[in-house]
Amino acid sequence: MSNSVFVPGHITGFFTIEDHDITLKKGSCGAGFLLSRGVRTTISDSDELEIDVNQGDSTVIDEVLKIMEIDTDFKVTQDIQLPIGAGFGTSAASALSLTLALNEFLDLGYSTELCGQIAHMAEVNLGAGLGDVIAQTGHGLVLRVEPGAPGIGKIKSFEHDVCIAWKTFGGIETSSIIRNPRHHQVISDAGLKYLEYFEEKPSLKNFLDFSNRFSNETKLMSDEVKNLVDYFNSRPDILGSSMGMLGNTVFAFAQNEDVFKNEEVENLHIDKLNNVGIVYD
Incomplete structure (x- = not known):
């Protein structure tokens, strides 16, 4: 069994x-x-x-x-x-x-x-x-x-029909961030601000915009993550990009996977937003 x-x-x-x-x-x-x-x-x-x-x-x-x-x-x-x-x-x-x-x-x-x-x-x-x-x-x-x-x-929960691309440059020790008093204060102050904004208007565009602002304000991004995030955000067919919290990882959203397939970014993984959730087999 x-x-x-x-x-x-x-x-x-x-x-x-x-x-x-x-x-x-x-x-x-x-x-x-x-x-x-x-x-x-x-x-x-x-x-x-x-x-x-x-x-x-x-x-x-x-x-x-x-x-x-x-x-x-x-x-x-x-x-x-x-x-x-x-x-x-x-x-x-x-x-x-x-x-x-x-x-x-x-x-x-x-x-x-x-x-x-x-x-x-x-x-x-x-x-x-x-x-x-x-x-x-x-x-x-x-x-x-x-x-x-x-x-x-x-x-x-909010459902959207979008594709996601991600690339990771390695890990971040989560406990070293969430247990650090300085990071704790900066993260919570910025997070509370964008949480309140998002609760008022919970759109996909706002999620991507607020995520990018949050990652910049908290200064958690490494140079390599920031460079790729900025590149994705400069591309006209990409809806938005930011850092995955808490990881040395970049994510980006687009309407279809062809947008990402046309990007010459090494080790870029393409996924879809999961509108189903937990599955019992």
């Missing part, structure tokens, strides 16, 4: 950091979007606990199993389809797809919200992220209205 759950990757355009003594209420507000690629977790029968991950290590899996206090034997297979540590929400997708898959496989009877809360706790405990888990329960372009885990925070 086996079952699989797919959770899409998530890229944030702008955000605030919302601290709280209670882990489930700690998180972030802001806006981002879901990709067609993400993390697929498969749970299958085994005589012992086996963990097979195609990249990275088992840190996230170990943390989830620790929180859930599960000591049953089974095999966990994870297909991580995006770069880790580069702003794609892979640790959150890993945690959420695992809790959802285990819930079905072991017939635990947990609600989707409870599974999301477990995944959120794992994310916060590891310092890997703040708002990806709740965003990954949505679809398309996702606005995080109130911070916290699923069932506590609040989101709004």
Whole structure:
């Protein structure tokens, strides 16, 4: 017996950091979007606990199993389809797809919200992220209205038929940013401003515009990221471009993939906005 759950990757355009003594209420507000690629977790029968991950290590899996206090034997297979540590929400997708898959496989009877809360706790405990888990329960372009885990925070989803291109120049240690007091203040001040603007007019154009302004104001962009973002934003057929938070990664939007295929940018990946969200196989 086996079952699989797919959770899409998530890229944030702008955000605030919302601290709280209670882990489930700690998180972030802001806006981002879901990709067609993400993390697929498969749970299958085994005589012992086996963990097979195609990249990275088992840190996230170990943390989830620790929180859930599960000591049953089974095999966990994870297909991580995006770069880790580069702003794609892979640790959150890993945690959420695992809790959802285990819930079905072991017939635990947990609600989707409870599974999301477990995944959120794992994310916060590891310092890997703040708002990806709740965003990954949505679809398309996702606005995080109130911070916290699923069932506590609040989101709004917006569907758009657009293509996305991305290129990563490597990772950024998320915990080094979100736990740094100076970065914390600058990010939250800029994030709150653009969050309020976006809530008034939640259009795709505003998301791209505010994301670019946010990335410039926070000075989180490396030179190589800024150069590519500026190049994309100078192209007439590209709707907008910015930095994926928090990663050394560039994203851009266009109406169709041919726009990106005509660009001579090495290692440019083309995707689509994911208007479906989580998929149970």
